[in-house]
Amino acid sequence: MNITLHVWRQKDAKSKGRFVKYEANDIIPDMSFLEMLDVINERLTLEGEDPIAFDHDCREGICGTCGLVINGRAHGPRARTTACQLHMRSFKGGDVIWIEPWRAKAFPVVKDLIVDRSAFDRIIAAGGFISAPAGSAPDGNAIPIPKENADLAMDAAACIGCGACVAACRNASAMLFTASKVAQFGLLPQGQPERDVRVKRMVAQMDLEGFGNCTNHRDCQAVCPKSVSVDNIARLNRDFIRSTLVADRRAAVGVGSAG
Amino acid sequence: MELNAKIPSGPIEGKWEKHIFEMKLINPTNKRKYSIIVVGSGLAGAGGAASMAELGYNIKCFCYQDSPRRAHSVGAQGGINAAKNYRNDGDSVFRLFYDTVKGGDYRSREANVYRLAELSVNIIDQCVAQGVPFAREYGGLLDNRSFGGALVSRTFYARGQTGQQLLLGAYQALERQIGLGKVKMYPRHDMLDLIVIDGRARGIVARDMVSGELEIHLADAVVLATGGYGNVFFLSTYAKGANGTAIWRAYKQGAAFADPCFTQIHPTCIPVTHEHQSKLPLMSESLRNDGRIWVPKKKGDKRPPNEIPEEERDYYLERMYPSFGNLAPRDISSRAAKRVCDEGRGVGKTGLGVYLDFRDAIERLGPDVINDRYGNLFEIYERIEDEDPYKVPMRIFPATHYTMGGLWVDYNLMSTLPGCFVIGEANFSDHGANRLGASALMQGLADGYFVIPYTIGDYLGSTKFEKVSEDHPEAQAAKAAVEDRIKRLLSINGKRTIMSFHRELGRIMWEHCGMSRNRPQLEEALQKIPALREEFWENVRVPGAKEELNQSLEYANRVADFLEIGELMNLDALEREESCGAHFREEYQTEDGEALRDDENYAHVAAWEYAGEGKKPIRNVEPLTFEYVPLARRSYK
Numbered sequence: 001m002n003i004t005l006h007v008w009r010q011k012d013a014k015s016k017g018r019f020v021k022y023e024a025n026d027i028i029p030d031m032s033f034l035e036m037l038d039v040i041n042e043r044l045t046l047e048g049e050d051p052i053a054f055d056h057d058c059r060e061g062i063c064g065t066c067g068l069v070i071n072g073r074a075h076g077p078r079a080r081t082t083a084c085q086l087h088m089r090s091f092k093g094g095d096v097i098w099i100e101p102w103r104a105k106a107f108p109v110v111k112d113l114i115v116d117r118s119a120f121d122r123i124i125a126a127g128g129f130i131s132a133p134a135g136s137a138p139d140g141n142a143i144p145i146p147k148e149n150a151d152l153a154m155d156a157a158a159c160i161g162c163g164a165c166v167a168a169c170r171n172a173s174a175m176l177f178t179a180s181k182v183a184q185f186g187l188l189p190q191g192q193p194e195r196d197v198r199v200k201r202m203v204a205q206m207d208l209e210g211f212g213n214c215t216n217h218r219d220c221q222a223v224c225p226k227s228v229s230v231d232n233i234a235r236l237n238r239d240f241i242r243s244t245l246v247a248d249r250r251a252a253v254g255v256g257s258a259g
Numbered sequence: 260m261e262l263n264a265k266i267p268s269g270p271i272e273g274k275w276e277k278h279i280f281e282m283k284l285i286n287p288t289n290k291r292k293y294s295i296i297v298v299g300s301g302l303a304g305a306g307g308a309a310s311m312a313e314l315g316y317n318i319k320c321f322c323y324q325d326s327p328r329r330a331h332s333v334g335a336q337g338g339i340n341a342a343k344n345y346r347n348d349g350d351s352v353f354r355l356f357y358d359t360v361k362g363g364d365y366r367s368r369e370a371n372v373y374r375l376a377e378l379s380v381n382i383i384d385q386c387v388a389q390g391v392p393f394a395r396e397y398g399g400l401l402d403n404r405s406f407g408g409a410l411v412s413r414t415f416y417a418r419g420q421t422g423q424q425l426l427l428g429a430y431q432a433l434e435r436q437i438g439l440g441k442v443k444m445y446p447r448h449d450m451l452d453l454i455v456i457d458g459r460a461r462g463i464v465a466r467d468m469v470s471g472e473l474e475i476h477l478a479d480a481v482v483l484a485t486g487g488y489g490n491v492f493f494l495s496t497y498a499k500g501a502n503g504t505a506i507w508r509a510y511k512q513g514a515a516f517a518d519p520c521f522t523q524i525h526p527t528c529i530p531v532t533h534e535h536q537s538k539l540p541l542m543s544e545s546l547r548n549d550g551r552i553w554v555p556k557k558k559g560d561k562r563p564p565n566e567i568p569e570e571e572r573d574y575y576l577e578r579m580y581p582s583f584g585n586l587a588p589r590d591i592s593s594r595a596a597k598r599v600c601d602e603g604r605g606v607g608k609t610g611l612g613v614y615l616d617f618r619d620a621i622e623r624l625g626p627d628v629i630n631d632r633y634g635n636l637f638e639i640y641e642r643i644e645d646e647d648p649y650k651v652p653m654r655i656f657p658a659t660h661y662t663m664g665g666l667w668v669d670y671n672l673m674s675t676l677p678g679c680f681v682i683g684e685a686n687f688s689d690h691g692a693n694r695l696g697a698s699a700l701m702q703g704l705a706d707g708y709f710v711i712p713y714t715i716g717d718y719l720g721s722t723k724f725e726k727v728s729e730d731h732p733e734a735q736a737a738k739a740a741v742e743d744r745i746k747r748l749l750s751i752n753g754k755r756t757i758m759s760f761h762r763e764l765g766r767i768m769w770e771h772c773g774m775s776r777n778r779p780q781l782e783e784a785l786q787k788i789p790a791l792r793e794e795f796w797e798n799v800r801v802p803g804a805k806e807e808l809n810q811s812l813e814y815a816n817r818v819a820d821f822l823e824i825g826e827l828m829n830l831d832a833l834e835r836e837e838s839c840g841a842h843f844r845e846e847y848q849t850e851d852g853e854a855l856r857d858d859e860n861y862a863h864v865a866a867w868e869y870a871g872e873g874k875k876p877i878r879n880v881e882p883l884t885f886e887y888v889p890l891a892r893r894s895y896k
Contacts (some may be wrong), residue, residue, distance in 0.1 A: 030533045039535055042756050045802050053810055057498040059538040061424055063329040065525045085642045108470055111808045121326050125438035129431035134310040134708040137388035144399025154392040161328055190390050
């Protein structure tokens with residue numbers, strides 16, 4: 001089948017970008033969306049043009065590297081599907097497809113369809129962990145965890161950090177991403193000692209990075225390739241409020257900054 | 260070249276503990292005076308960087324991805340082994356050790372494997388403490404499943420995303436250290452050479468993949484945790500960016516490359532469907548717990564699978580290996596699949612596929628249980644193949660998945676180049692000629708969390724380091740060499756794309772050095788690959804400039820190295836005149852078509868030493884002795 005593409009091209013972070021039109025001919029329905037872009041890039045290379053830069057790595061929907069807004073929707077038309085798992089059979093001959101990078105102040109464009117998502121790493125570094133240095137752990141079965149909790153924690157932990165939630169949100173909020181980590185640890189006994197300080201620090205970092213606030217439109221959940229639920233945002237909000245109400249335990253017991 | 264494995268003396272159960280006691284310790288306050296470079300941020304790299312930072316060392320960690328959380332450990336699905344014996348089914352450290360040595364077809368080093376089995380227990384504890392949401396039973400305790408090559412249930416898992424969850428655990432530990440200032444992270448950086456000063460690894464040349472700038476980074480030791488080189492086959496289950504460049508540059512600087520031909524071809528992957536295919540997604544081995552593998556008994560039977568009656572199906576693994584059945588190890592299952600397809604009984608459009616059928620399991624357990632166990636895997640399959648595996652059996656075929664070979668390391672995980680340590684898939688040590696399922700995650704984390712933090716201290720504590728700076732002639736020379744190569748790649752301006760070379764190399768590797776090999780084929784590949792490499796350097800087109808984000812340039816650099824690695828793999832396969840594990844030489848097989856080892860002549864590691872451009876590398880040998888798992892013919896019948 002033959003398809004027309006309008007692809008966002010932008011030389012680097014400082015340059016102005018624009019859409020460029022490409023014809024994608026003889027596309028096989030079994031191809032993945034990224035394989036279709038590979039074919040275009042092979043052609044551009046031979047024609048002496050600069051190939052389209054796009055992020056990708058595992059091509060099986062788990063690493064979270066790829067991220068394209070396809071016809072206005074993060075990761076394209078199929079629910080619960082990353083761009084790399086999207087196949088051309090989801091389109092038909094004659095279709096016109098618009099491809100853009102994630103658009104958010106906190107995710108500046110690096111080149112073409114590639115953005116800088118390092119803000120996510122900094123949110124994790126601020127508190128998205130359980131402090132458990134190697135060698136210090138008790139037996140794995142020492143603390144039983146109800147299956148329901150473990151399952152809910154796993155649902156939250158399924159986040160692949162792709163950033164679709166931010167791209168889809170009208171406020172470019174990173175609430176779903178942040179909440180998925182806060183909720184995962186909040187649901188587990190191991191996560192309790194740092195529960196208050198974790199949510200405070202992660203939310204503070206999220207604000208510092210320039211992500212917007214959540215106004216409950218749930219676009220994030222709709223585009224999340226791993227179906228991470230907005231229930232986790234409710235969990236984050238509850239934890240956040242709680243953390244502001246309870247006295248800072250660290251201050252109470254005389255512990256300084258984390259370390 | 261001398262290969263001293265430095266295996267501690269004494270009984271195998273006490274070697275590691277004794278070694279820990281004997282290794283030099285560094286005063287906690289002195290640890291901060293040392294700096295270590297870690298390249299790669301998968302289970303081994305992130306785990307190692309975090310653990311060494313926790314001890315107080317200053318770490319610089321590099322990865323080519325935009326975030327360390329994306330390293331391809333993330334793709335591992337099924338699980339991680341640990342000898343916990345929570346099932347009360349007879350597991351023990353010794354049994355895991357035994358299974359792994361046997362599974363590797365007696366081509367691994369006993370002492371290393373024993374240590375791995377011993378540490379497996381601590382890994383699970385560590386991951387649970389980090390908040391990894393492993394599957395649990397209703398009583399709240401950890402659940403297990405079975406994996407190939409074992410008769411006990413010792414695999415821990417987090418749905419079909421075990422690798423992701425373990426990696427996130429390691430990544431979060433790493434981010435914590437980044438936040439504390441003990442690790443400086445360099446994402447989107449490609450290591451392009453190793454800097455060796457006075458015979459010791461002292462740094463790397465890395466390219467900032469956004470600005471294109473070449474940087475020199477110096478340290479007291481370099482740890483390579485860059486994964487395997489299986490993308491030499493072009494089509495594989497690896498991430499697209501996975502490459503052999505870091506270990507290949509270390510090889511050229513003096514680190515020996517061990518058993519490069521030992522490549523794991525995973526039996527359950529999604530088959531090739533079209534010519535532009537870029538990737539063969541994995542379908543976890545855990546599916547073989549409940550799925551049954553079969554092909555039609557009749558050649559060329561084109562009926563839809565559900566119309567083929569029971570008596571006309573050949574459940575060939577159950578037939579050939581009654582005691583292990585569908586859980587036969589990977590090398591054996593892959594070869595069996597190839598054999599039935601070669602007989603003309605393969606399924607799907609291309610005839611290169613077999614069925615993995617859940618009909619019986621769904622009948623026995625109900626769709627909900629199956630969904631709970633494999634839901635996300637079924638969904639991946641459905642996305643790609645557009646068929647519902649609850650109703651139609653999956654079609655699967657073997658694909659390149661892992662490299663057991665890698666840089667040679669001693670018991671301390673140091674290569675033959677002092678100061679250059681190699682951990683995780685990038686080294687060779689623990690899996691021999693075939694890796695068992697759920698053992699890669701175990702090895703990556705064992706190396707990262709529990710081995711390298713100890714052994715690196717011994718090296719640092721017993722070595723005197725001269726202060727070096729970026730102006731050092733060796734550092735400058737390494738940088739200049741990288742710069743020259745980049746300029747050369749960009750100036751060829753030929754008529755073929757990089758991918759077309761990579762595809763062609765992959766085809767040669769798959770046909771000549773894949774699931775089965777023979778002398779004439781290997782010799783032919785040794786003609787074809789150098790010719791292809793020559794053409795690459797004359798006719799490849801690498802667009803763009805060097806001082807910008809240039810994905811073509813990154814790719815060209817990697818493919819240029821694959822074109823050399825592939826040749827060494829064929830050479831190694833040619834000179835190992837026996838069949839063992841995944842290395843199946845057609846000339847050496849039993850009457851029933853199983854691998855025929857030659858322990859008298861080949862019970863050793865082949866460690867290849869670089870001899871200079873255009874010269875045949877030197878094959879050094881580390882003999883392997885089997886004191887605790889006596890050499891025997893591997894049987895799963």
